[in-house]
Amino acid sequence: MKRIWRATVVAVAATAMAACTNTTTSGSGTADEDIRIGTLLDVTSWDPAQADIGFDGPYLSALYDPLVSLDKDSNPIPGLAKEWKYSADFLTLTMDLRTGVEFSDGQAFDADAAVQNLEHLKAGVRSGSTYDNVTDIKKVDADTIALHLKKKDDALLYYMGIGRSWMASPAAIKADTLTDKPVGSGPYTYEKSKSTPGSEYVFAKKSGHWDDKTFPFSTVHIQPIADPTASFNAMLSGQLDIAYANAADIPRAKDNGWNVSSDVATWVGLQYTDRTGKQLKPLGDVRVRRAISHAFDGAAMLKSVGQNAGVATNQVFPAGRPVYDESLNSRYAFDLDKAKQLMAEAGYPDGFKVTMPMSSIFQPWQPSVQQTLGKIGIKVTWKNLSPADYQKNAATFPMFVAVLALDSNPAASVDGRITSQQWFNPNPSTDDFPKVKELVGKIEAATGDAQVPLIKQLNKEITEQAWQDVWYQANNTYFSVKGITVTPITGMMFPTLRFVQRG
Missing domain, CATH: 3.10.105.10 (Dipeptide-binding Protein; Domain 3)
Incomplete structure (x- = not known):
C-alpha cells in the first residue's frame, strides 16, 4: 500500500532556525470574539482531495465538516458520521450519517453527498492513499453508507479523522471548482472579499452550525508566516493570538505570559x-x-x-x-x-x-x-x-x-x-x-x-x-495569548480549529 504523507520540509527549516527578536510589551490587539492565527504555510489547496493535511488543518476545518474527527488523544469520534460499525470480518464499514446538515450553497448533506465525496477523495492525488483498501462506497439508505474493503484496515478511521474525510458540496465537486471556491458545511464561511491570498484569510462564523459549541470564535483570521522572527514579533505587537513557534523563543514567550504547548x-x-x-x-x-x-x-x-x-x-x-x-x-x-x-x-x-x-x-x-x-x-x-x-x-x-x-x-x-x-x-x-x-x-x-x-x-x-x-x-511548538489554548496533535503539523479554544 502506498500512502502520500504530510510534507515536513518547510517545518524542518523553521525548527532548525534560531530566531532573534526584539522584546517589547505584548498584548492582543483583537476583539474577544475574534482569533488571529499565525501558521507556517499557506494553504496548499481548498480541495480536500488535493490539500496537504499537515498545515492545511486550520484552513480546511473552518470550511468543511469531516465524517470522522479525532479527540485530544487521537481517538476517532463522530463528525458528520454519527456512529459506525465494522462487520465481523472487518471488510465492511457502515456509517450512520447526521441529518439536517446543508452545505453553504444550499445542497443537502446525505448519503449521496457522502458517497460522492468519498469517491472524490479516493481518486485524489493526495487523499487517495487513505482509501487504498476501499474497493467501493455504497449508499445503503438516505442517511447510511457502507465502505467495502479488500482487507482489514486498522488505520482507516484515524486517517479519516486526521484530515481525510472533509465533506464538500457535491455541486462544487461536480463543477470542479473547489480549488478556487471552497463550499462546505463547516462552522465558518470564507470571506474572500476581506482576505488577501498568501497573506491573510478571513472566516466568518455561521449561525446554527450543528457543532456550534466547539467553535467559540465569531471570526477567524489565518496568516501564513514562514519566518519565525516575524511570527514572534507579530505576537509581541498583538497582531496574532496564536503562532506556530520556534522553540528558541520559549523563554521569552513565558516572560510575556503566553501559553506554550508542545508535542x-x-x-x-x-x-x-x-x-x-x-x-x-x-x-x-x-x-x-x-x-x-x-x-x-x-x-x-x-x-x-x-x-x-x-x-x-x-x-x-x-x-x-x-x-x-x-x-x-x-x-x-x-x-x-x-x-x-x-x-x-x-x-x-x-x-x-x-x-x-x-x-x-x-x-x-x-x-x-x-x-x-x-x-x-x-x-x-x-x-x-x-x-x-x-x-x-x-x-x-x-x-x-x-x-x-x-x-x-x-x-x-x-x-x-x-x-x-x-x-x-x-x-x-x-x-x-x-x-x-x-x-x-x-x-x-x-x-x-x-x-x-x-x-x-x-x-x-x-x-x-x-x-x-x-x-x-x-x-512542534505553539504560542498563544492568555485565555487561548492550543492542543497539539501528533500527526497534525498545525491542529485543526477544534483544538483551539478559550481557556
Whole structure:
C-alpha cells in the first residue's frame, strides 16, 4: 500500500532556525470574539482531495465538516458520521450519517453527498492513499453508507479523522471548482472579499452550525508566516493570538505570559531505503546499521540542532504513547568504539563509500553526518538537490537525512513507517526479515487493544534490526495569548480549529 504523507520540509527549516527578536510589551490587539492565527504555510489547496493535511488543518476545518474527527488523544469520534460499525470480518464499514446538515450553497448533506465525496477523495492525488483498501462506497439508505474493503484496515478511521474525510458540496465537486471556491458545511464561511491570498484569510462564523459549541470564535483570521522572527514579533505587537513557534523563543514567550504547548511531531535521523544491501551491500548487514546507530549522539544533536525541543530516542513510535518503550533508548548508546568494532566484525574495518542527497533545508545536520560517519570510515559524497527535488529523489539513494512526520495512532505508525510503500520507503522489505513479517501478520490478525503489545514487540524488533537510525523526535511548538489554548496533535503539523479554544 502506498500512502502520500504530510510534507515536513518547510517545518524542518523553521525548527532548525534560531530566531532573534526584539522584546517589547505584548498584548492582543483583537476583539474577544475574534482569533488571529499565525501558521507556517499557506494553504496548499481548498480541495480536500488535493490539500496537504499537515498545515492545511486550520484552513480546511473552518470550511468543511469531516465524517470522522479525532479527540485530544487521537481517538476517532463522530463528525458528520454519527456512529459506525465494522462487520465481523472487518471488510465492511457502515456509517450512520447526521441529518439536517446543508452545505453553504444550499445542497443537502446525505448519503449521496457522502458517497460522492468519498469517491472524490479516493481518486485524489493526495487523499487517495487513505482509501487504498476501499474497493467501493455504497449508499445503503438516505442517511447510511457502507465502505467495502479488500482487507482489514486498522488505520482507516484515524486517517479519516486526521484530515481525510472533509465533506464538500457535491455541486462544487461536480463543477470542479473547489480549488478556487471552497463550499462546505463547516462552522465558518470564507470571506474572500476581506482576505488577501498568501497573506491573510478571513472566516466568518455561521449561525446554527450543528457543532456550534466547539467553535467559540465569531471570526477567524489565518496568516501564513514562514519566518519565525516575524511570527514572534507579530505576537509581541498583538497582531496574532496564536503562532506556530520556534522553540528558541520559549523563554521569552513565558516572560510575556503566553501559553506554550508542545508535542512530538517528527522524527529526525537517517532513513534506509536499502536494508537488504541490493544497492549498497554493507547496509544489508545489520551490524553496519547498528554501528551507525551507535556512532550518532542523538541527545547532542537534539541540543545543537534541535534546540533541545524534543526527545532523544531511537524509536519511530511517538514518545509518551502506549507503544513507546523507554527501555529501548539504551539499545544504541553513543559509543564510537562499539561502532568501530561492529564495522570490523561486518568486514568493513576501513569503512566504505556512500553517496547521499542533500538540500539547503537539511544542511543544519550535514556537518554532523559527514563527521560522524567519517569517524567509522564511511566516506560520504553529497549530491546537491533543490528542496523540491529532495522528496522526489532522496529515496533513490540507499540512505538519506530524513525529517518525517509521526503518527499518534499505533496502527498508522506500523503502516506508514514499516509495512507500506512510501516515497521515503520504496522498499519496505518486511518479507526479508522473518520476525518482522511474523509480527506484522499477528498485528493484522488482532484488533483494538490486543494490537498494542504486539506492536510493542514489533517496535523492539525493528529497533534490534536498526530499521532506521533515529536521532531524536522533534517537537512542534505553539504560542498563544492568555485565555487561548492550543492542543497539539501528533500527526497534525498545525491542529485543526477544534483544538483551539478559550481557556
